[in-house]
Amino acid sequence: MTIDRSLIPEGARVLCAVSxxxxxxxxxxxxxxxxxxxxxxxxFEHGIRGEESLRDAAxxxxxxxxxxxxxxxxxxxxxxxxKEHGMxxxxxxxxxxxxxxxxxxxxxxCDVIVTAHNADDNAETLLLNLVRGTGxxxxxxxxxxxxxxxxxxxxxxRKEILSYLREHQVPFVExxxxxxxxxxxxxxxxxxxxxxxxxxxxxxxxxxxxxxxLCRDEEYLQQQARAFLASxxxxxxxxxxELIALHPALSSRALRLFTDxxxxxxxxxxxxxxxxxxxxxxxxxxxxxxxxxxxxxxxxHGEPDTLPRRSLPxxxxxxxxxxxxxxxxxxxxxxxxxxxxFKTYLFKTAAICGxxxxxxxxxxxxxxxxxxxxxxxxHDLFRDAGLTQRERDLxxxxxxxxxxxxVLGFPADERVKPQIGEPCLEIRVIIEK
Numbered sequence: 001m002t003i004d005r006s007l008i009p010e011g012a013r014v015l016c017a018v019s020x021x022x023x024x025x026x027x028x029x030x031x032x033x034x035x036x037x038x039x040x041x042x043x044f045e046h047g048i049r050g051e052e053s054l055r056d057a058a059x060x061x062x063x064x065x066x067x068x069x070x071x072x073x074x075x076x077x078x079x080x081x082x083k084e085h086g087m088x089x090x091x092x093x094x095x096x097x098x099x100x101x102x103x104x105x106x107x108x109x110c111d112v113i114v115t116a117h118n119a120d121d122n123a124e125t126l127l128l129n130l131v132r133g134t135g136x137x138x139x140x141x142x143x144x145x146x147x148x149x150x151x152x153x154x155x156x157x158r159k160e161i162l163s164y165l166r167e168h169q170v171p172f173v174e175x176x177x178x179x180x181x182x183x184x185x186x187x188x189x190x191x192x193x194x195x196x197x198x199x200x201x202x203x204x205x206x207x208x209x210x211x212x213x214l215c216r217d218e219e220y221l222q223q224q225a226r227a228f229l230a231s232x233x234x235x236x237x238x239x240x241x242e243l244i245a246l247h248p249a250l251s252s253r254a255l256r257l258f259t260d261x262x263x264x265x266x267x268x269x270x271x272x273x274x275x276x277x278x279x280x281x282x283x284x285x286x287x288x289x290x291x292x293x294x295x296x297x298x299x300x301h302g303e304p305d306t307l308p309r310r311s312l313p314x315x316x317x318x319x320x321x322x323x324x325x326x327x328x329x330x331x332x333x334x335x336x337x338x339x340x341x342f343k344t345y346l347f348k349t350a351a352i353c354g355x356x357x358x359x360x361x362x363x364x365x366x367x368x369x370x371x372x373x374x375x376x377x378x379h380d381l382f383r384d385a386g387l388t389q390r391e392r393d394l395x396x397x398x399x400x401x402x403x404x405x406x407v408l409g410f411p412a413d414e415r416v417k418p419q420i421g422e423p424c425l426e427i428r429v430i431i432e433k
Contacts, residue, residue: 001160003030007150012111013038017101018064018071020056023116025063025172026161027153031114032067041071042104044097046078048089052176059173074100090183105148117142118153118161123207124188131188135265136218141211157204225253237296240275259299261288271297280389293388306360306393314425318358323394325408326430327358334418342429345398345406347416349423354401356425360393367404369411381410398427 008014016031018024018041031039041064045057057073064071082092105113122141129138144151153161165172177183196203228250232238238258243251252268263271267285274283274290275297282300283290289300312318318327334346365378382392398405406412408429418424 001164002155004144004152004155005034007144007152008034008037008112008114011036013040013109015040015042015101015105015108015110015113017097017113017115018043018060019116019175020060020063020173021116021175022158022161022165022172023118023121023153025170026164027114027116028069029168029170030164032069039069040104040108040110041069042101043071043073044100045073045075046093046096047076048078048093049175049177056173056175059171063171072104076100090185102148111148112150113148114150114152116153117151118156118158119204119208120158120189120193122154122211123204124185124193126207126211127188127192128184131184136214136221139211140215140218141208143215155208221249221253222257225250225257228254229257234296237298240292240295240297243297244272244275258297259288259290261285291389294386296388298388298390300390306362307358307396309357309359312356312358312398312427314356320358320396321432323396323408324432325396326432327396327398328428328430330426332424332426334420334422334424336420342409342411344429345412345427346418346424347405347412347427348418349425351416352400352405352425356398356400356405358396358398361395361397365397365404367407368414369407370414370417371411378407381407385410 014031014037016024016028016039018028020043028039028041031037041060043057043060045053047053057075061071061073076096078089078093078096081087081096082089085092087095101113104110126139126141132138142151142154144154164170177186193203200206228246229238232242238254243254246254251272252263252265255268255271256263263285270285271283271290274281274292277292278295279292281292283292291298291300307320307322310318310320312327313329315330316328318329320327331349332346334348361378361382366375367378368375369381378392378397382395387395396408398408402415404413405416406427
C-alpha cells in the first residue's frame, strides 16, 4: 500500500478527520506509527443516522482513548442546517464538517489536516463530474493538497486499506448509508464501477493516472492564463480584442480568474460573444455584472452609480472614500499663483452662493471652465478626456446653490475666479494611500 508521506511535513502537528470507517481508521493508525508526528483526532457527528451515528462517535472516542490519542467530537444537526440554508444533506454535511476541522486545527495549532480519501473515492469523483459535464479541472479528481488539507491515501485502493486493517488488527465501523443507492456516489459505486472493473480490474488505478495527467495539463493552462492577466497594463480590465484572440482553453480560464467565478461554458461563450461587440454595454450573469467600454471588459461590482451628496465645510475636511481622496477646506487670501494645478482650488468667497456641497455628476450638468471661453457639458468634458463610465461616476463635483464651482481634475468655474488680494476658499485635494 502506497501512502504519500511527503504530503506531511516532518515533526508536524496533525489533525486527522476520523469517521470510524475503514479508510479513516487506517489513516489514523498509520499516522500514529510515524514517530515524529503529533497526532490529534477529530470526529464530526452529523445527526443524520440517529443511534448509529452516536455509536460511531462513541467508537472513535473509545478507540482513541485506548490508543492515547486526544479526540475532539462535535455533534451537529445537519438536516436542520441544510433546510435553513437551502442545501442538500451531502453539501451541508461537508460544509459543517470542514468548518469544524478548520476550527479545531486552529485551536490546536495544527500544521495540517488529513482526510482519508482514497483512489476509489477519486475514481468515483471523476465519474460524478463526468456525468455532470466538466473540463480538465473536474476530471483532475480530488487534489492531494488543498490549503492545510492533505490526502495521503489517494494512491491506495479500498482493497489495500482493508488488507492493512486486517494485518494490523484495527477495528472499524460500517456506515449503513453507504449501502443505500439514494445518494449519487453510492449508485456510481454499486452500479457503475463494478461494470468498469469487469472491463479493467485496475480501473481505480487507471482513473488515478488519468486524473494526474489532466491535473498536470490544468496546472499549465492556469499558469498561462495567469501570465496573460499579469501581462496586462491594467488590473481592473481586460482588452476585449486580446481576450477573444486567445485560444478558447486560455480565454475561458482567464475569464474565470478575472471574475473570480466558476463560470460554466455557456456563460463563458456568452461573455466572449459580448466582448466581440463594440461600444458601451452591460452583461448580467447570475451574481455578476460585466461592463464593456472603450474596448475593455470590466467587472461591475454594483457600487453606487454616482457619488452621494455631502456637505462641504468652509473650514475642515471632507472624506470621499469612493474616490479615495479627502478635501481639505480653509479660508485664505488669493496671492496670485496656484502651485498645484487641479489639486488646489481657490474660489472667490464673494462669488460663492449659499450652501457648499459635493456630489457626483448629474444629468444635464454644464459649467464654464476657466480659460475655455465657453460653456461645456460634463458629458463632453469627460468624453474628450477619454474617461470610462466608472471613472466619470467617481469624479467629485463641487457645487453651491447657483451651480458647479469645479470638477476635480479640471478647471474651476469662471464665476469664482479670484483676483489678487481677494478673500478665497482654498480646497486642497489629498489623495489617500
